[in-house]
Amino acid sequence: xxxxxxxxxxxxxxxxxxxxxxxxxxLKELIENMYETMYASHGVGLAAPQIGKSIRVxxxxxxxxxxxxxxxxxxxxxFINAEILEEEGDAWxxxxxxxxxxxxxxxxxxxxxxxxxxxxxxxxxxTESYEGLAARVIQHEYDHIEGVLFTDYLSPLRKRMxxxxxxxxxDGKIKSEYRMRFYKSKRRKR
Ligand code: NI
Numbered sequence: 001x002x003x004x005x006x007x008x009x010x011x012x013x014x015x016x017x018x019x020x021x022x023x024x025x026x027l028k029e030l031i032e033n034m035y036e037t038m039y040a041s042h043g044v045g046l047a048a049p050q051i052g053k054s055i056r057v058x059x060x061x062x063x064x065x066x067x068x069x070x071x072x073x074x075x076x077x078x079f080i081n082a083e084i085l086e087e088e089g090d091a092w093x094x095x096x097x098x099x100x101x102x103x104x105x106x107x108x109x110x111x112x113x114x115x116x117x118x119x120x121x122x123x124x125x126x127t128e129s130y131e132g133l134a135a136r137v138i139q140h141e142y143d144h145i146e147g148v149l150f151t152d153y154l155s156p157l158r159k160r161m162x163x164x165x166x167x168x169x170x171d172g173k174i175k176s177e178y179r180m181r182f183y184k185s186k187r188r189k190r
Contacts, residue, residue: 002179003037003051008101008149009170010052010183017047017054017145019081022123024055031078031121034059041178043099045137047144050100052181056081058141065133072134082118084142085127087111094136096150101169102176104162108150110139 006012020027030053038046038059047058059078066073089112097105114135117127130138140150151159151166168174172182 001033001036002040003033004179004181005037005041005046005099005176006050006052007169007172007180007182008098008151008166010181012049012052012054013100013144013149014147015049015054016147017049017056020055020057022119027057028121031057031059035061035076038099041099045141046099047141049144049147056145058082058145060134060137060141062134062137069133075134078121079116079138079141080119080121080123082116082142082145084114084116084139086115087139088113094133096136096140098140098150099178101149101151101166102174102180104151104165104169106150106154106158106162108140108153110136114139116142 034046034048034051034057037051038061044062044064045058045060048055057078057080061076062072063074063076091109091111093107093109095105096108112135113129113131115127115129116138117125119125143149151162154162170182171184
C-alpha cells in the first residue's frame with residue numbers, strides 16, 4: 001500500500017525518532033509498505049518519519065547507482081534502531097534530494113565511510129561498515145530518524161535561494177508526482 005509522504009514543514013520530520021521493540025505491531029506490513037512507497041515515488045531510501053511515524057526504521061535500495069558502483073546492484077536493506085558509531089574520511093560533496101522536499105537538489109558534504117549498528121527485519125543485530133554511495137544514502141536516511149533534513153546543512157546563501165520553494169512545499173502549493181501529506185492542509189482540516 002502506498003503511504004502518502006510527509007512534506008517538508010511537518011514537525012514529525014524534526015523529531016528524534018524512538019527505538020521500537022521486536023513486537024512492534026504490524027512491523028512486517030509497515031516495512032513492506034515503506035518499500036512499496038519508496039519504489040512508487042522513485043526514491044533510493046525512505047525513513048518512517050516521512051510516512052508520519054516517529055520510529056527508528058528506514059529502508060534503502062541503492063540499485064539505481066549500479067552504473068557508478070556495480071556492487072550496489074540489488075543492494076536493498078532495512079535498518080531498525082540504527083545507530084551510527086563512526087564516520088570517517090575526508091568529507092565529499094554529492095547532490096542530494098529527498099522525497100519530502102520534491103525538486104530541491106543541493107550538494108551536501110558528508111564523510112565517505114561509516115560504521116553502523118542496527119537490527120534487520122528479524123531483529124538480528126549487525127554492525128557493518130559502508131562506503132561511497134551506500135554510506136551516503138544511509139547517512140541521509142539516518143538523519144531522518146535523528147530529525148535532520150539535508151537542507152539543514154546548507155549555507156545561509158543556499159538556504160535563502162531555496163526558501164521560497166521550501167515555503168511552497170510546506171504550504172502544499174506544489175504538485176508532486178506522488179501523493180504527499182502537507183502539514184498546513186492537515187491543520188486546516190482540524
Ligand atoms: Ni530524505
